[in-house]
Amino acid sequence: xxxxxxxxxxxxxxxxxxxxxxxxxxxxxxxxxxxxxxxxxxxxxxxxxxxxxxxxxxxxxxxxxxxxxxxxxxxxxxxxxxxxxxxxxxxxxxxxxxxxxxxxxxxxxxxxxxxxxxxxxxxxxxxxxxxxxxxxxxxxxxxxxxxxxxxxxxxxxxxxxxxxxxxxxxxxxxxxxxxxxxxxxxxxxxxxxxxxxxxxxxxxxxxxxxxxxxxxxxxxxxxxxxxxxxxxxxxxxxxxxxxxxxxxxxxxxxxxxxxxxxxxxxxxxxxxxxxxxxxxxxxxxxxxxxxxxxxxxxxxxxxxxxxxxxxxxxxxxxxxxxxxxxxxxxxxxxxxxxxxxxxxxxxxxxxxxxxxxxxxxxxxxxxxxxxxxxxx
Amino acid sequence: xxxxxxxxxxxxxxxxxxxxxxxxxxxxxxxxxxxxxxxxxxxxxxxxxxxxxxxxxxxxxxxxxxxxxxxxxxxxxxxxxxxxxxxxxxxxxxxxxxxxxxxxxxxxxxxxxxxxxxxxxxxxxxxxxxxxxxxxxxxxxxxxxxxxxxxxxxxxxxxxxxxxxxxxxxxxxxxxxxxxxxxxxxxxxxxxxxxxxxxxxxxxxxxxxxxxxxxxxxxxxxxxxxxxxxxxxxxxxxxxxxxxxxxxxxxxxxxxxxxxxxxxxxxxxxxxxxxxxxxxxxxxxxxxxxxxxxxxxxxxxxxxxxxxxxxxxxxxxxxxxxxxxxxxxxxxxxxxxxxxxxxxxxxxxxxxxxxxxxxxxxxxxxxxxxxxxxxxxxxxxxxxxxxxxxxxxxxxxxxxxxxxxxxxxxxxxxxxxxxxxxxxxxxxxxxxxxxxxxxxxxxxxxxxxxxxxxxxxxxxxxxxxxxxxxxxxxxxxxxxxxxxxxxxxxxxxxxxxxxxxxxxxxxxxxxxxxxxxxxxxxxxx
Numbered sequence: 051x052x053x054x055x056x057x058x059x060x061x062x063x064x065x066x067x068x069x070x071x072x073x074x075x076x077x078x079x080x081x082x083x084x085x086x087x088x089x090x091x092x093x094x095x096x097x098x099x100x101x102x103x104x105x106x107x108x109x110x111x112x113x114x115x116x117x118x119x120x121x122x123x124x125x126x127x128x129x130x131x132x133x134x135x136x137x138x139x140x141x142x143x144x145x146x147x148x149x150x151x152x153x154x155x156x157x158x159x160x161x162x163x164x165x166x167x168x169x170x171x172x173x174x175x176x177x178x179x180x181x182x183x184x185x186x187x188x189x190x191x192x193x194x195x196x197x198x199x200x201x202x203x204x205x206x207x208x209x210x211x212x213x214x215x216x217x218x219x220x221x222x223x224x225x226x227x228x229x230x231x232x233x234x235x236x237x238x239x240x241x242x243x244x245x246x247x248x249x250x251x252x253x254x255x256x257x258x259x260x261x262x263x264x265x266x267x268x269x270x271x272x273x274x275x276x277x278x279x280x281x282x283x284x285x286x287x288x289x290x291x292x293x294x295x296x297x298x299x300x301x302x303x304x305x306x307x308x309x310x311x312x313x314x315x316x317x318x319x320x321x322x323x324x325x326x327x328x329x330x331x332x333x334x335x336x337x338x339x340x341x342x343x344x345x346x347x348x349x350x351x352x353x354x355x356x357x358x359x360x361x362x363x364x365x366x367x368x369x370x371x372x373x374x375x376x377x378x379x380x381x382x383x384x385x386x387x388x389x390x391x392x393x394x395x396x397x398x399x400x401x402x403x404x405x406x407x408x409x410x411x412x413x414x415x416x417x418x419x420x421x422x423x424x425x426x
Numbered sequence: 427x428x429x430x431x432x433x434x435x436x437x438x439x440x441x442x443x444x445x446x447x448x449x450x451x452x453x454x455x456x457x458x459x460x461x462x463x464x465x466x467x468x469x470x471x472x473x474x475x476x477x478x479x480x481x482x483x484x485x486x487x488x489x490x491x492x493x494x495x496x497x498x499x500x501x502x503x504x505x506x507x508x509x510x511x512x513x514x515x516x517x518x519x520x521x522x523x524x525x526x527x528x529x530x531x532x533x534x535x536x537x538x539x540x541x542x543x544x545x546x547x548x549x550x551x552x553x554x555x556x557x558x559x560x561x562x563x564x565x566x567x568x569x570x571x572x573x574x575x576x577x578x579x580x581x582x583x584x585x586x587x588x589x590x591x592x593x594x595x596x597x598x599x600x601x602x603x604x605x606x607x608x609x610x611x612x613x614x615x616x617x618x619x620x621x622x623x624x625x626x627x628x629x630x631x632x633x634x635x636x637x638x639x640x641x642x643x644x645x646x647x648x649x650x651x652x653x654x655x656x657x658x659x660x661x662x663x664x665x666x667x668x669x670x671x672x673x674x675x676x677x678x679x680x681x682x683x684x685x686x687x688x689x690x691x692x693x694x695x696x697x698x699x700x701x702x703x704x705x706x707x708x709x710x711x712x713x714x715x716x717x718x719x720x721x722x723x724x725x726x727x728x729x730x731x732x733x734x735x736x737x738x739x740x741x742x743x744x745x746x747x748x749x750x751x752x753x754x755x756x757x758x759x760x761x762x763x764x765x766x767x768x769x770x771x772x773x774x775x776x777x778x779x780x781x782x783x784x785x786x787x788x789x790x791x792x793x794x795x796x797x798x799x800x801x802x803x804x805x806x807x808x809x810x811x812x813x814x815x816x817x818x819x820x821x822x823x824x825x826x827x828x829x830x831x832x833x834x835x836x837x838x839x840x841x842x843x844x845x846x847x848x849x850x851x852x853x854x855x856x857x858x859x860x861x862x863x864x865x866x867x868x869x870x871x872x873x874x875x876x877x878x879x880x881x882x883x884x885x886x887x888x889x890x891x892x893x894x895x896x897x898x899x900x901x902x903x904x905x906x907x908x909x910x911x912x913x914x915x916x917x918x919x920x921x922x923x924x925x926x927x928x929x930x931x932x933x934x935x936x937x938x939x940x941x942x943x944x945x946x947x948x949x950x951x
Contacts, residue, residue: 098477107547117502118531124509128520130597135506138511138909143917147924153499154928157491163938165931169498182722204595204777207516208908228673380521381591381598391529398536405540405560408552424546425490 054344059264060385061375064126067392069352071119072190073345074167078112078184078339081105083239085152086232086422088172091240091259096416099160099425102175104246105239106156106426113153118282125388129378132361135205136200138189140188145185152178156426177286180232187231189215191224193355194278196364201371203297210367223281233267234321238344240336241324248413256327264325266401279304284372286359293361293369303354310353316346429437438914439511441904444923446503447888448881449925453497455880458572458619459626459661460490461565465558466653472558482646484549485944486630490938491546496932500925510574511914515895515905521597522588523578525845529564530574538567542661570624573615580611582896583887590777590808592798610679613672614887619878620664624843627658628869628876629852633940635869638860643943648854655851669840670733676732677742680897682822683890685745686829688730689718693743693752700834701728705827712749713820718827749819760897761819765897767806768813774803775811821901824892839879843897846872 084105092098124131135142151174158164158262159171197218198210211217218224240260244253283299296302304311320343328336356362361372379385412418419425451737471479494639498881505527507518514682516523544552544560552560574901581587587604589596597604631654634647679683685691703725708719726740735741743758751760774797779791796804816822846869891897895905 081558081947101512107543113498113502114531114535116536117505118528120502120505120509121527121529121531124520125524127890128524129508129517131520131524132516136511136516136909139510139907139909139913142506142510147920148505149502150499150924150928153502154495154931156930158496158935159941161492161935162942165496165934168928180741204514206908212910214909214913217571284925287447289468314531322734350907353807364877380524381594384521384599387599388525388528388604389534391525394532404542405544408546409543412551424488424549 055386055389057382057385058376060382060387060389063389064379064385065362065375066349066357067395068119068122068126068358069349071115071122071133071343073348075115075119075186076183076234076348077238077341077344078108078115079183079231079235080114080238080341081109082152082179082243083232083235083237084243085175085239086236087182087239087259088175089180090253091243091252093251093255096419097249097255098172098412099250099419100247100252100416101243102156102159103419104243104343107409109152109156109376113149116149127373127375127378128380128382129201129205129287130373132205133199133201133373133378134189134197135362137209138192138197138218139209139217141185141189141215145182145189148178148181148185149247152182155293160426179192179235181233183227183235184256186228188218188224188228190231191221191227193220194281194283194364195223196366196372198310198367199365199371200221200368201305201365220350223274223277226270226277230267230270230274233263233270234344235372236263237325238337238340241328241340244334245337246410248415256414260325263331264329284361284369286361286376286390293372295369300354303358303360304344306358307353310357311352313346314354317343317345317350319343320346326362344379347371351416390414432567433903433915435911436903436906438911438918439845442511442914442918443504443507445918445922446507447577447884449929450497451696451881451884452494452929453621454572456493456629457490457497457568459623459624459657460486460493460622460629461561461568463626463630463653463657464490465561465565465648466657467718468558468561472554474727478645479649480648482939482942483519485646486650487545488939489633490934492935496928499928503921511907511909512895512905513907515900516598519585519896521596522581522585522605525599525602526574526578526605526899528579530571534567534571536567537563538571541567548676556840558940569897572619577606577608577611578617579887580608581615583606583614583891583895584610584675585896585899590798590804590811592775592794593782593818595775595779601759606813609675613675617665617668617672617883620661620668621883623661624840624847625876625880626656627847628663628872629844631658631846631895632730632870632873634726635866636940637943639863639866639870640763644860646944648859651850651859655847659851660846662840662847665840666844669837672732680891681743682745682748683824683829685748686824686826686890687833687886689720689830690742690828691717691744691746692696693741693747693758694902695731695741696728696738697730697742698725698727699733700724700830702838703724703830703834705830705879712746712823713818715820715823715826717746718830719831724805728873746822750823753766754809761813761816762783764810764813765809765816765819766820768815770908771807771811771837772814773804774807776800780894790910810898812894812896812901813902815901815914816893816902821893822891829886832882832889836882837880838884839882841876841877843872843879 088098088101091103154173155171159168164171192320200208202208237260240256242262243256270295277299281300282295284293285296285299287294321340324336324340324343327333327339356375361374363373365371464483467479468485508829518714522739533709541560543898544557545564548557548560586608587599587601590598591598621663630650632865635644635651652754653686665877689705690697703723705718708715710717731738731740741756743752747758752758778793780792781793849865851870852864853862893901895902
């Protein structure tokens, strides 16, 4: 077995797993997208409760995927974990803060004696719903645009600015991806609501909002995409000097990896199809197209960041400190051991699907909000 | 590097991690144990079809849900703080430590999060059996997640199954099974989860006792007491047994921590175990640290020797012996010697890294062959690598008072809980528990004591390991992220305010739900 599986294969395999988790995470952030409209979408309290209960029954999935994404990154590319989390401190802390307040907001918002009142917890949901996707999108954009850091001989990270990650907000490419992820999450949130809730008024409000959010998503996403393919990036070479600047690195990555380009385009088409059949044909199944498209598109974008001798976490101040799937990965033994563990993922997806279907087989109605049961 | 270290950064980083861990551990043990108690109650409901059991299950499930959410919220911070605040550590051991965390996510968290939704929202949507299976899977998932994080923590106490790779300047896993079946991990996992079961049992006992004191919900309270007492008694006995095993393992792999737990400074045979003691500072010192003496002590003669080696003639080294070394017959290496060996190992590594930088292939080959491929060098020098970063031998000693009191508090309360569970079981089976109001008060007041005991266990585990983040290999001072102390101080304050605010809300909601009770809750629904 040892001879059959190479170290390079395992490094690529684990980057694909990370990419898949990233895709699933962005899709599952429809929960955040829904939360971000907690005050603006519903027309009355019952509708607000329906929205909260629709999203609230899925929040653990997003949360767990984020935790697993972090854990998998730690296990497979620990140098990224050390460099980015230890360096871009404030961005990650802000993301964490927004997720702490989400976890308890659902459970506590409608409970008696919750001390701070329902509105406070609803504001927590709004903050997480807005800041979570935006900051995660901004942080991921630095996988392409780079950060100001260097690593010493023992791989200890020194961040170049005292802002510790917040400086990423000053680059319009980063904020564009952050906003694209936010509006995609809102778009998917609306599509999910249309699929889950049986309420005519809330549905028509969702469709109206869907068009605005979809257009915003497309504008920011296209801006990011165009700047990306026009951007220079770093490429690893086998001999000296080791790392070179490639002026159209990501355009080259798309062209040199046609399979990834096809996956990427397919993903975009799926997202547009999901939006299109909802807006123009009144379908309620748009979330499945847009959701699948989101997973595929993000998956392909991550492959563009990490494959084809790219630096998936470039340093703008010291090219040699840039992280690649080769220099940032765990050892051969760990990646191989972890690969065996990863074989359980299809089984995990299968039981998630089964449980999801079981809970979602009955649509949420305004009547249910007054029935016996646990409600948020 | 160590010379330029900002100690306030280390202190704030430690404080932040301790704060998060302490808050997290307020919520986790209840989740671990209550999930099984709920599953047992629901099983009885499904088997008997008696709606009273369902009502009872749902009441405890509501309390479980309130606690579960905040446990998750604090848990995510812990995971990410390894990176944000301990980035050097993350790289140095990520190859080993990251794997259990990832497995935790893939195997345990998804199981937990998937079926917890069915557990709460599936009562009218799925069959009884599917619902019951989901409840059991939540319990399994919660405890499985504890396994992996405890495996990771155990590795920090006793690093095994790895080798140092000079090219990457980190430790790399060579045996997954050695990491998983690390003796510290086995003891720690069993001790921690059964302590969680015990805490949940005491929680259920205490709240049920309150209902009986208020002459409310008698049917539910008595049955809850019976289940919790049996579950708690089994758990408390297992905690005692695994605790004993754990102490033996600590004596072997972390002898300084073991000596600190007992405030045992001078090695000898026939050493007694302190059953109860009050410490005071003596005139003698180890370095700048005063040696702690006993102001008062109840001792079980010879028992510490018996605990560690099986008979009273077993020699148990004291803190002073472990710091300054012992004569040749004991073969205890002094910390000063370990520091010398560590510095030698660090210098060899630095030479190697320099050779790598200038691509001096001959020098790389020579150093690798002469040192890193030499078993003797690795066993006699490199195993003390972390000592190179200690400033003086006395730095190897953890806070003795903290270790001593946290250990003894935990043990005393552990025995007290065996008594509480036994008496509860006896009285409820006798049918007279409602008449013994004094005991109901004891059961109720035991709830905070269970939390104190549980936290004390972790204080001992983590504070007793100091100055190491990884025993003998990396001190906390070397592991910290290079960010400003003021940044960490700011986030510490933010976390402290937020966690406290959330805890206040949690307790308030929990108290209201308990006061409301199951009947009223059902009526409302």
